[in-house]
Amino acid sequence: MGIVTISAPYGAAGPEVGPAVAARLGLPFHDRAIPAQVAGRLGVPVEEAEANDETVVRGLWRLVESLGTMPDPVGAVVPGAPLPDARAYRDQTERVLAEIAAGDGGVVLGRAGAMVLRDRTDALHVRLDGPRDRRLAAAVARSGRPRDEVASEMAANDRAREAYVRHFYRVDPAAAAHYHVVVDATALPLDTVVDIVVTAARGRGLGR
Template identity: 75%
Template sequence: TRGLWRLVTSLGTMPDPVGGVLPTAGLPDERAYRVQTERVLGEIADGAGGVVLGRAAAMVLRGRPDVLHVRLDGHPDRRLAAALAHLGGSEDEVRRERDAADAARTAYVRHFYRCDPAEARHYHLVVDSTELPHDAVVDLVVTAARARGIVR
């Protein structure tokens, strides 16, 4: 668990659900981190809404009729190529970052919610975004949101 918590707290340098960056000093304990994250996700969903990337939002907000859970995925090699095209940098560096981010997200969901975040049952829509043009992916998500009555 200690190794996992170090991995989870490394997420503190990633953007938080409301757009800031969590400080790495003085990070809360596991329970406080989970409770705070769930509180913020609930506030977003109860308020004006928004798009939440990660943070186990599909697990935290499951069962709500006013949300759409989407998983954007793709073959790791195609995700790497897309990241290189978008971000630049060395292939080895981008691959390491992709692998670390994937491992951290999976560990976070498994640790706190005891499930596999890759299982399609957690999402309304799963899209291989490396095989479709960006505009088509956006159209799919918007269409699904409209079908759930979320977007007009």
């Protein structure tokens, strides 16, 4: 069965391609379930695990720590609440990914999967990317939201994802050396992108 990891900056169609690839390969798509498993192991609310997922920016934690507070799931501040250890979330996420790979397999979006599972021979590591302006245009088209609003969200999201990988794994997440396949998801129809990833996965013997 094996595992497919997909790395995708904002606007590169990761949330669209991931589930489609999983369906074609007959594998489960792991996304929202991962924070839930991490939360259960750490004994914290799911919302807190989601807040500490890959999009956490180190600077946020430094700010929160300096205030002696912890943001709650809706963005307010809870005085005196304990500060979660970002490394604990990272460690538990790595354990969950390893268990997925060793078990029924699946398709995982984000969470530095290519770095965590780099030594597995039953994995395909994929990077979806594209020029910033085309990723922005695609995100605006898919969401229907104002361009300025999407651009601001994209900038913050990209910075956070890169910071996560650079901080914990000391690598550039965009470097092609980490992946078996790199696709410009803004230059091809999404069906074609899915076809490429599925073909590569089949070529490595992955899927049902």
